[in-house]
Amino acid sequence: MKYSKTGQFTANQEKLCKEIAIRISKLRKSGCCVFGKGDKLRVYKTKDMEHAQPLDISTGSDYKHALKCLNAGSINDSGADDSEYFEKGYITEE
Structure with missing residues (x-):
């Protein structure tokens, strides 16, 4: 495959990508962060x-x-x- 023939996204694929970017931006503004962990997107x-x-x-x-x-x-x-874990001492009670 020629490089020039790669990365030719459809208009719908571009639209879907923009929707994901907008939603991630809204999540970040709401006090969340998004991480790629293994084969999952995780929101913390x-x-x-x-x-x-x-x-x-x-x-x-x-x-x-x-x-x-x-x-x-x-x-x-x-x-x-x-996985992510808290630093020791941050959790003081169950």
């Missing part, structure tokens, strides 16, 4: 993500308290890890 509360523990700092993760999220559909692959 932005405030919760401010207290997430990066996986490269494995000694500070609270593995008893995963961040709650919404599944926003399947994707092919994000190339990212699948």
Whole structure:
């Protein structure tokens, strides 16, 4: 296949893509963030993500308290890890 023949999206595909972008923008404005995790789009509360523990700092993760999220559909692959956990000490009661 020639490169010039790739990426020729239909008008409907472009419209659908714009709709997704608009909805993601609205989610972000409402206090959420959207991540690609494995083969899923996941929506987290932005405030919760401010207290997430990066996986490269494995000694500070609270593995008893995963961040709650919404599944926003399947994707092919994000190339990212699948779970987020709060930093130790952020959750003080059940």
